[in-house]
Amino acid sequence: MRVAPLTLERLVQPVVEICDFSGVVPWRLTAREIDRYFADPGKRAHATARTKMNGIDGYFAFLGQRYAGEIATKENTSQMRQDRILDEAAVTADPLHLMRLSGIGESAAMRYVSAAHPEKTGLLPR
Known part of the structure; x- marks a missing residue:
């Protein structure tokens, strides 16, 4: 599949703009960064x-x-799903957010946060 340069630029421009604003690369872009971008005056x-x-x-x-x-x-x-949840846990460290986003239970969310942030494991509620 070939894409015209102008079409590709039009597709990439908003993503690059949000990534520049957020300081992340496109494959690490989350809904949180997009929300922050659009919250900007x-x-x-x-x-x-x-x-x-x-x-x-x-x-x-x-x-x-x-x-x-x-x-x-x-x-x-x-x-793939587990990797996405673990990546999100690395970014947020918020079990409640993981539960809402991924539909996982409390104990699974805590395991993901613990795996992503072993240094914080002792600080998390049990």
Whole structure:
């Protein structure tokens, strides 16, 4: 699949802008960074937010189509889910957030936070 340079630039621009604002790379971009970006003054206008969100959706849809074969051939899809939850735990260290985001139980959320932040394990409520 070939994408015209202008189309690719239009897809990537909002993602790069949010990543620059947040100081993260695109594959570490979370809903939290996107929310922080749109909470910034001057970026709250409905039309601005909608346009940029459509661009972000388009970017990730493009990646999903481009790499669908590699994603589908991942041997263990549950491993992908576990990796995503662990990555989120590394970023937030908030068991309640993990429970809401991933639909996991309290003990599983605590295990993810403990795995991501072993130095904080003794500080967490049991």
